[in-house]
Amino acid sequence: MPKPVSSVLPVVLLGCGGVGRHLLHHIVSCRPLHAKQGVAIRVVGVGDSSSLLVADDVHSSGFDDALLTNICAAKSAGSPLSSLLGQGPCQLFKKPEANGKVIDTATVLGRSSGLVLVDCSATYDTVGLLKGAVDHGCCVVLANKKPLTGAYEDFEKLVSNFRRIRFESTVGAGLPVIASVTRIIASGDPISRIVGSLSGTLGYVMSELEDGKKISEIVKTAKSLGYTEPDPRDDLGGMDVARKGLILARLLGQRISMEDINVESLYPSELGPDAMSTNDFLESGVVQLDKSMEERVRAASLKGNVLRYVCEIGTAGCQVGLRELPKDSPLGRLRGSDNVVEVYSRCYESSPLVIQGAGAGNDTTAAGVLADILDLQDLFQKTA
Amino acid sequence: MPKPVSSVLPVVLLGCGGVGRHLLHHIVSCRPLHAKQGVAIRVVGVGDSSSLLVADDVHSSGFDDALLTNICAAKSAGSPLSSLLGQGPCQLFKKPEANGKVIDTATVLGRSSGLVLVDCSATYDTVGLLKGAVDHGCCVVLANKKPLTGAYEDFEKLVSNFRRIRFESTVGAGLPVIASVTRIIASGDPISRIVGSLSGTLGYVMSELEDGKKISEIVKTAKSLGYTEPDPRDDLGGMDVARKGLILARLLGQRISMEDINVESLYPSELGPDAMSTNDFLESGVVQLDKSMEERVRAASLKGNVLRYVCEIGTAGCQVGLRELPKDSPLGRLRGSDNVVEVYSRCYESSPLVIQGAGAGNDTTAAGVLADILDLQDLFQKTA
Ligand SMILES: NC(=O)c1ccc[n+]([C@@H]2O[C@H](COP(=O)([O-])OP(=O)(O)OC[C@H]3O[C@@H](n4cnc5c(N)ncnc54)[C@H](OP(=O)(O)O)[C@@H]3O)[C@@H](O)[C@H]2O)c1
């Protein structure tokens, strides 16, 4: 059998939190597997909120595995990237010089070996770097939703060469939602509707409500189990779900923005962050939601329905909020924190395409990012 | 915005039945969409069981859309490919010369513009052509399971350059099963188990049995509705499911063959094709299965379970047959003819990744083939 030629993918990683560190770990542990598949990933830069560690020679084979492992250990212990200096042929750039160095690297590698700029940060601030990288012919992979959910022009720019961008983990973490929707679109099967439960936290809340618990108790338990954001209102407000909905809507070709999405928050503004602290919300605020939620759950149940917090993308744009759904639908059957997405199209008309599974977690999110990187391999130079 | 460069994909299609014709139809109707995406498919040859119609100049822009439409119309009316001669600059080759012409085309185009050899036939006979195409650096896309389920060496040869082959529609038609499993494997997330209901016909049979109907009545109704193969025993025997299981098992790296798969047939050999005709089976054979099936359904139901015909791939190989499953599992909840696949891995450990939807039909199968062809586009020459 002929030895397969191998592709080499240089990577700069922005963001070295839970997801970024898992990605570096997966890259290291998959080396033998990827070698067998004829592909090699070389990490030539890693950035966080304050600085960028970059290989002295970005044309080199990149950081060695010991350095990558040490980056993970240091960042997870709360040490700065500067603590890694001297552990390999690399340099440190502080912000804002760090940003210039990312663009330099994109310029140097974009049109020669190619470069994948991977965004595992959680900020809008990377969008300029990502657009710059696209301008220089680089590829972009995102777990970070924010660059895709800002101005429409930014989205348009980032996807202008659609073969060079991947963003699977922005919706449903590693679940193959974006890849599947992209396949359906490419095959000319027009998607008429996508409905999904895209928040593990809200999925958990809804299924506990169905079991008769009070929302105040559910939220407090979820917070203590680490299922929620530090301020649970970041989940209950629905903005994170709306961002995922916007990405799907834009993928379907809708020229809309966050302000066009109708988002139903599970708490009123009187209980919002401007009105009270997280602690006050947990101690005296959330309990004020118990009665009305109980009534909505009961009203739904009287009709044989259940209440779900869903994101719905149709021809009329994107809506996010509570819906009464038949107990016996894929969304109605959902229990616990799994995500589920139903896609309706000509081929999936009466019975939708359903994709379901864990839609959060550093491991699966990073696995999705890694699969995205590898999916770009045909664009990279092959060596015999 | 920079105009995206475009990829041109020359295609030779083997098999012009229900799926092949739908594929040609989709290719024609998607031209504007694909042009926007910067990709163009040019069909330079179409073959059936007796001959091959091929463009005079395979470097040309291929058959025009009028000819492609006429090919579909002629084949669907039962006319031979020879009836198309004179409708464009093309030639006809009869078998066995037709096979030589396929290889010639693969030789000429494989190392220049590239070629995608698409197999929408239903025979083992194409395997030699497919292997030849691989040898010449061509890409291969299959809806036909047979070339992947013969000798292990054939499979190994066909997937030897894994980036150049796609076979989504061999399992679950257009459902993104193979693509999703491939992503999970590439990300280093080891798959421990796949369980699926991979036959729409048997899914229908099982859900009707659950509703208390007799298997003899169900099979006769299904046959009259066109849900089964001409001889329903081709569905009831489980071999088609076993072929899908074998493809999944081989994808997971198992070096196994059909004879290693434990397949439970729903009818005993006394009721098989060697013992009686299709008509006799329908009139006096299948009724002999009523009592034992009724008992199995009842036994399952007493334990709160339902009976499903499943394919299970684990570390111990592949098993195909009836299983009692909790009513409340993704497989147990399945109704009607949808396929469903559960994938268990490190990331999907307690709760599997579930993919569900229509797993048969010419439209969705052809859409899956088309998505596969487009997924190869980065391997093809770009024109500015
Ligand atoms: N975890 C999940 O289940 C999941 C699922 C789907 C999607 N995602 C998305 O994945 C992304 C990463 O999530 P996470 O849980 O890993 O977040 P995280 O733990 O908060 O990590 C964020 C990282 O980004 C860095 N960062 C902040 N600003 C930056 C900048 N301007 N340039 C470069 N890096 C910057 C942070 O730097 P410091 O280390 O200096 O703070 C930190 O390393 C988020 O966008 C999240 O929404 C996560």
Ligand SMILES: NC(=O)c1ccc[n+]([C@@H]2O[C@H](COP(=O)([O-])OP(=O)(O)OC[C@H]3O[C@@H](n4cnc5c(N)ncnc54)[C@H](OP(=O)(O)O)[C@@H]3O)[C@@H](O)[C@H]2O)c1
């Ligand atoms: N339909 C579905 O729902 C579905 C779903 C998943 C997968 N598939 C697979 O897709 C494939 C096509 O299905 P189909 O329903 O379109 O089958 P079909 O209607 O029976 O068509 C088969 C086609 O293959 C041609 N053929 C036979 N031997 C050939 C050979 N040696 N070389 C080239 N062509 C040859 C036949 O030629 P003639 O026209 O001369 O007879 C016919 O055009 C099958 O392998 C099937 O298992 C189908």
